[in-house]
Amino acid sequence: MAIIERPAPGTITTPALLPGAAEITPSRTFGALKRPVASTGWKSWVFTVDHKKLGIMYGALAMFFFIVGGIEALLIRLQLAAPDGKVLNADLYNQMFTMHATTMVFLFVMPMASAFANYFIPLQIGARDVAFPRINAFGFWCLLAGGIIINLSWFLGGAADGGWFMYAPNSGPVFSPSHGVDFWALGLQITGIASLTGAINLIVTVLNMRAPGMTLMKVPVFTWMATVVQFLLLFAMPVITVALFLLMFQRVFGAQFFDVAAGADPLLWQHLFWIFGHPEVYILVLPSFGIISEVLPVFSRKPLFGYPFVVFSGAAIGFVGWGVWAHHMFASGLGPVSVAVFSVATMAIAVPTGVKIINWTLTMWGGKLVFTTAMKYAIGLVFLFTVGGLSGVTHSIAPSDTQQTDTYYIVAHFHYVLFGGAILGLFSGMYYWWPKMFGKMLSERLGSWNFWLTVIGMNLTFGPMHILGLQGQPRRMYVWTEARAGEGFFNLAFWNLVATVGSFVLALGVLLFIINVWVTARKKELAPLDPWNARSLEWMTSNPPKEHNFDAIPHVAHLDEFFHRKYEEDTSTHSMKQVATAEKVLEDLERNPDTNIHMPSPSYWPIVLAFSLIPIALGLIYSIPVAIVGGAILLYAMYGWSLEPSVAEESDYEAGHNGHGAHHG
Amino acid sequence: MATDTHIHSESQTGDHAEHGMSTRGYVNIAIILALITALEVATYYVDFGPFFLPSLIIMMVAKFVIVVSYFMHLKFDNKIFSFLFYSGLVLAIGVYVAFLATFHFFIR
Amino acid sequence: MADTTHAHHTSTGQSNVKLGMWMFLGSECLLFGGLISTYLLYRGRVSEGPTPSQIFDIPFTSVSSFVLLMSSLTMVLAVSAAAKKDDRGTNLWLVVTAMLGATFVGGQVYEFTAFYNEGLGFTTSLFGSSFYTLTGFHGVHVTVGIIMLLALVAINKRSKVPGSKAETVEMLGLYWHFVDIIWIIIFTLVYLIPV
Numbered sequence: 001m002a003i004i005e006r007p008a009p010g011t012i013t014t015p016a017l018l019p020g021a022a023e024i025t026p027s028r029t030f031g032a033l034k035r036p037v038a039s040t041g042w043k044s045w046v047f048t049v050d051h052k053k054l055g056i057m058y059g060a061l062a063m064f065f066f067i068v069g070g071i072e073a074l075l076i077r078l079q080l081a082a083p084d085g086k087v088l089n090a091d092l093y094n095q096m097f098t099m100h101a102t103t104m105v106f107l108f109v110m111p112m113a114s115a116f117a118n119y120f121i122p123l124q125i126g127a128r129d130v131a132f133p134r135i136n137a138f139g140f141w142c143l144l145a146g147g148i149i150i151n152l153s154w155f156l157g158g159a160a161d162g163g164w165f166m167y168a169p170n171s172g173p174v175f176s177p178s179h180g181v182d183f184w185a186l187g188l189q190i191t192g193i194a195s196l197t198g199a200i201n202l203i204v205t206v207l208n209m210r211a212p213g214m215t216l217m218k219v220p221v222f223t224w225m226a227t228v229v230q231f232l233l234l235f236a237m238p239v240i241t242v243a244l245f246l247l248m249f250q251r252v253f254g255a256q257f258f259d260v261a262a263g264a265d266p267l268l269w270q271h272l273f274w275i276f277g278h279p280e281v282y283i284l285v286l287p288s289f290g291i292i293s294e295v296l297p298v299f300s301r302k303p304l305f306g307y308p309f310v311v312f313s314g315a316a317i318g319f320v321g322w323g324v325w326a327h328h329m330f331a332s333g334l335g336p337v338s339v340a341v342f343s344v345a346t347m348a349i350a351v352p353t354g355v356k357i358i359n360w361t362l363t364m365w366g367g368k369l370v371f372t373t374a375m376k377y378a379i380g381l382v383f384l385f386t387v388g389g390l391s392g393v394t395h396s397i398a399p400s401d402t403q404q405t406d407t408y409y410i411v412a413h414f415h416y417v418l419f420g421g422a423i424l425g426l427f428s429g430m431y432y433w434w435p436k437m438f439g440k441m442l443s444e445r446l447g448s449w450n451f452w453l454t455v456i457g458m459n460l461t462f463g464p465m466h467i468l469g470l471q472g473q474p475r476r477m478y479v480w481t482e483a484r485a486g487e488g489f490f491n492l493a494f495w496n497l498v499a500t501v502g503s504f505v506l507a508l509g510v511l512l513f514i515i516n517v518w519v520t521a522r523k524k525e526l527a528p529l530d531p532w533n534a535r536s537l538e539w540m541t542s543n544p545p546k547e548h549n550f551d552a553i554p555h556v557a558h559l560d561e562f563f564h565r566k567y568e569e570d571t572s573t574h575s576m577k578q579v580a581t582a583e584k585v586l587e588d589l590e591r592n593p594d595t596n597i598h599m600p601s602p603s604y605w606p607i608v609l610a611f612s613l614i615p616i617a618l619g620l621i622y623s624i625p626v627a628i629v630g631g632a633i634l635l636y637a638m639y640g641w642s643l644e645p646s647v648a649e650e651s652d653y654e655a656g657h658n659g660h661g662a663h664h665g
Numbered sequence: 666m667a668t669d670t671h672i673h674s675e676s677q678t679g680d681h682a683e684h685g686m687s688t689r690g691y692v693n694i695a696i697i698l699a700l701i702t703a704l705e706v707a708t709y710y711v712d713f714g715p716f717f718l719p720s721l722i723i724m725m726v727a728k729f730v731i732v733v734s735y736f737m738h739l740k741f742d743n744k745i746f747s748f749l750f751y752s753g754l755v756l757a758i759g760v761y762v763a764f765l766a767t768f769h770f771f772i773r
Numbered sequence: 774m775a776d777t778t779h780a781h782h783t784s785t786g787q788s789n790v791k792l793g794m795w796m797f798l799g800s801e802c803l804l805f806g807g808l809i810s811t812y813l814l815y816r817g818r819v820s821e822g823p824t825p826s827q828i829f830d831i832p833f834t835s836v837s838s839f840v841l842l843m844s845s846l847t848m849v850l851a852v853s854a855a856a857k858k859d860d861r862g863t864n865l866w867l868v869v870t871a872m873l874g875a876t877f878v879g880g881q882v883y884e885f886t887a888f889y890n891e892g893l894g895f896t897t898s899l900f901g902s903s904f905y906t907l908t909g910f911h912g913v914h915v916t917v918g919i920i921m922l923l924a925l926v927a928i929n930k931r932s933k934v935p936g937s938k939a940e941t942v943e944m945l946g947l948y949w950h951f952v953d954i955i956w957i958i959i960f961t962l963v964y965l966i967p968v
Contacts, residue, residue: 131793132789196800199796200796200797201793204789204793207783208784208787208789208792209783210784214784234799234800235799235803238800238803238807239803239804239807241804242804242808242811243807245906246811246906249895249906253895254895254896255895255896255902255906256820256896256898256899256901256902257811257899257902257903262818262820262898263815263820263899264815264818264899268811272811639924642924642928643928
């Protein structure tokens with residue numbers, strides 16, 4: 001039934017303002033083109049402000065960059081498979097590991113987490129969209145613009161080659177004369193805008209747009225963890241912004257910030273980068289912690305053990321994470337007092353993480369486990385992240401870290417926590433939420449192969465790196481020789497080869513995921529509404545959810561509200577018995593739909609504004625007049641945006657009824 | 666939404682819920698700020714001795730808090746705004762003081 | 774800044790835009806904190822060119838600090854007027870605020886030009902680089918604020934919807950005051966405390 005008021009396609013609509021007010025026509029709102037109102041076709045994606053479409057776009061872009069970053073990794077492993085590798089020369093090798101990390105961190109993991117956050121936060125809290133839908137769209141297009149800028153460098157004189165942490169003065173004009181670092185820095189500033197605006201958007205959404213009755217301690221754990229992540233982004237992004245500005249001022253204008261001869265201290269860059277960089281790694285992993293906190297209870301047929309502990313430990317990780325950054329700098333000459341302080345702080349942060357591991361384990365304990373692919377990935381995270389966490393604890397002991405730092409032991413650690421932690425969690429989310437997003441179930445058979453090949457491949461690749469590191473193989477060395485390889489069980493040659501083979505097994509595993517997606521897209525079978533017998537509100541919708549998410553915004557009385565609508569406690573047996581199916585719950589919800597739902601309308605200003613940043617960035621590298629033209633487009637787009645109402649059709653409606661969508665943005 | 670006009674003295678806490686103090690009240694705050702600024706500038710001309718640094722810091726903080734609390738209305742608004750802003754501020758101070766400390770900035 | 778003709782229900786009872794703005798200001802503390810810390814680290818490192826005490830003109834800067842401080846007063850009067858739906862008063866005070874801001878920026882430009890002529894360039898020394906970066910970022914923030922103030926006046930004038938711009942003016946006010954308090958910090962830490 002049509003309960004959303006929408007103009008017939010193709011007509012211009014002008015908002016009816018209060019009597020006596022002037023009509024706003026396209027020419028008076030500065031736009032040269034009519035406001036887009038298409039609801040199908042490519043325009044409905046390019047100009048969308050719908051959080052679900054944007055979530056899918058974030059996810060698709062992230063998967064693309066996962067493959068790009070993966071290819072970069074395979075090239076690195078090919079180079080290191082044998083002594084005196086000839087696959088990549090030193091210069092290209094430096095570019096490869098820099099871009100591999102940059103792509104994986106900024107263009108894969110963060111956007112993929114954004115994909116889930118964008119898609120599911122509004123659904124999980126019973127909202128119809130985010131607080132600022134156009135800013136949401138703007139964020140996605142900024143990500144694309146930034147990703148393009150960063151990667152253009154491959155074709156325009158070489159990519160950035162200073163490592164993803166880009167230490168200055170090495171990354172300054174003297175030692176990195178090509179434009180690679182400029183593309184990198186400017187591209188990251190642009191993606192940083194996406195992160196910062198997205199953070200503000202999602203925090204306001206979670207604070208302000210929860211369904212009636214949903215107190216903060218009834219909010220699902222994924223939304224909680226994602227919200228902690230947004231706070232981390234809110235406060236960490238400005239710090240790297242400062243670092244990148246200082247670097248660019250040095251490179252472009254000759255400022256002295258990292259010029260040692262003028263008295264500069266190279267540690268300035270390191271501190272600024274890692275003050276951002278450490279919260280960043282929690283930004284990378286917390287969303288996955290949130291995802292498995294949803295998946296584990298569902299497939300254990302038990303509620304999450306210790307919900308308040310899981311929530312508070314997530315917040316604690318976010319908070320304590322600000323106090324440990326210099327553990328990335330133990331060998332940089334900080335001095336014993338600083339080293340000692342940061343060493344102790346780093347040990348402390350293991351505690352809240354341990355709390356989570358305990359809670360997840362106790363969730364599964366005594367549960368009726370169902371080993372779907374999503375569950376396998378979730379359990380995989382609990383194991384493999386723990387391995388990574390343990391090597392992390394060994395780093396926290398500063399004297400021990402002095403041996404480990406800049407070796408493959410560190411590479412092993414962060415790949416276990418990032419791949420075994422962040423990425424396994426993201427895949428768990430894929431398999432869990434795919435039926436809701438796309439209306440079809442990913443194949444469990446292919447999923448099983450995908451999972452096992454990925455996990456085996458991952459362990460074959462990164463497991464040996466613990467040995468390689470402790471045997472002394474340094475990071476960021478483009479080649480190793482027979483002479484340094486050593487003999488016996490711990491020789492470098494054998495384990496490097498194993499790692500390379502492992503990386504291809506891993507690649508095969510990931511390929512199976514792509515194949516699974518492809519095969520699923522082509523099959524006809526649709527997924528049921530609630531295939532997993534899930535617990536939270538996002539499942540109380542159609543497959544996929546309607547544009548306005550909920551016909552009627554539900555009133556929330558419990559944590560795991562959806563579960564409690566399906567099950568009630570049988571007082572005689574003290575077990576939960578089913579009182580309604582998912583279909584019935586949804587039917588009941590739809591019986592009294594809200595009237596007068598106003599969804600925010602599509603707009604082209606977000607993409608115009610975001611893409612104006614591309615000529616600005618290119619202009620700053622090559623030609624200032626181009627940057628000025630970009631700047632003019634930027635100002636034009638900001639002005640046009642500010643004059644555009646968020647809803648294209650008439651905005652004169654009554655207040656006071658339920659079911660308001662987002663109007664701002 | 667009309668606001669009342671009272672005469673405010675600086676000792677009143679001014680508990681106007683919605684849209685703030687009267688013009689007179691704001692002017693009073695501005696005068697206080699100007700006086701503090703004058704005192705700050707005085708440190709350039711007059712030797713404050715050992716009180717130089719502490720008094721400058723205190724005056725800076727005082728002006729900061731006055732503008733935030735009264736001009737930005739934070740004192741009278743919902744606590745959530747204070748939480749959002751002051752967490753950023755406290756985090757910034759904590760992190761950057763620690764940063765400077767590693768450079769032995771506070772050791773003379 | 775899309776306008777709404779009325780507030781709608783939110784879980785906290787507070788406006789989305791206001792929450793967003795305060796969060797943004799919280800994050801700006803990290804931005805300016807980084808620039809201020811960089812300046813403090815490098816303030817005494819003068820490989821060439823003048824030192825801070827040789828170059829600063831405290832009386833001049835005191836006057837422009839006072840101007841910026843007063844612009845906070847006029848801004849708050851604009852917010853007050855907007856709350857009372859007094860369009861003329863709002864626009865008047867917005868324009869005065871913009872003018873005071875422009876005076877401040879003009880003073881900065883004059884000051885920087887004088888410094889440059891006295892031998893302190895952006896690339897002269899670490900002190901120069903970090904001083905101009907910090908005050909430059911602040912100046913850009915003020916300039917953006919001035920542009921927004923004038924844009925708001927222009928938008929107020931052309932749209933016939935009366936007096937509902939109170940929240941937008943209030944948000945702009947928050948931004949403006951924040952820029953002022955950053956200057957309060959800069960004035961003390963950079964100018965008044967000698968190296």
